[in-house]
Amino acid sequence: MGIPEARIRRALCASVLLGVLAGCASTASFEPPRLSVVTMKVQSADLFSQRLLVRMRVTNPNDRELPVKGLSYRIEVDEAELAQGASNAPFTVPPLGEAEFDMQLTANLAPTIMKFLGRGGSTPKKLDYRLIGKVSLASGLVRSIPFDERGSVDLK
Numbered sequence: 001m002g003i004p005e006a007r008i009r010r011a012l013c014a015s016v017l018l019g020v021l022a023g024c025a026s027t028a029s030f031e032p033p034r035l036s037v038v039t040m041k042v043q044s045a046d047l048f049s050q051r052l053l054v055r056m057r058v059t060n061p062n063d064r065e066l067p068v069k070g071l072s073y074r075i076e077v078d079e080a081e082l083a084q085g086a087s088n089a090p091f092t093v094p095p096l097g098e099a100e101f102d103m104q105l106t107a108n109l110a111p112t113i114m115k116f117l118g119r120g121g122s123t124p125k126k127l128d129y130r131l132i133g134k135v136s137l138a139s140g141l142v143r144s145i146p147f148d149e150r151g152s153v154d155l156k
Helices: 005-028 110-117
Strands: 034-045 050-059 066-077 080-087 091-093 098-107 126-137 144-154
Touching (some): 034 144, 050 080, 091 098
Antiparallel strands (some): 034 050, 050 098, 066 091, 066 126, 080 098, 126 144
């Protein structure tokens, strides 16, 4: 006796649906990459705008490679935008590994300097920052990964 065709179709659809759900579940555990600055070089500067070439390091905490198509971000200090940057040069970060890349950064230090001067002239020992942006991926089900990191840097 054969299995009815409708029953075979239902079983096939159920297995495809389970496969898709399993794929979605695996992307749900995809952790955002971590970014850090390696070097900064001033390319041009005036009172209101500074152009920098920034060497960034991206760390992939996932067990699968990260095929990066591009990246954009902004840096905030005291909830005000300090700088923004972008890179459209593709690269791949190995699983549980890291890679470095260059990106352009445009900064406006005038508002930050004014905030520091408005604090009575005391120079802070640390600068708290927030790094917000997204990594655009070249392939896979997930096409962009947002990130939002906070940190501080010593001003010694």
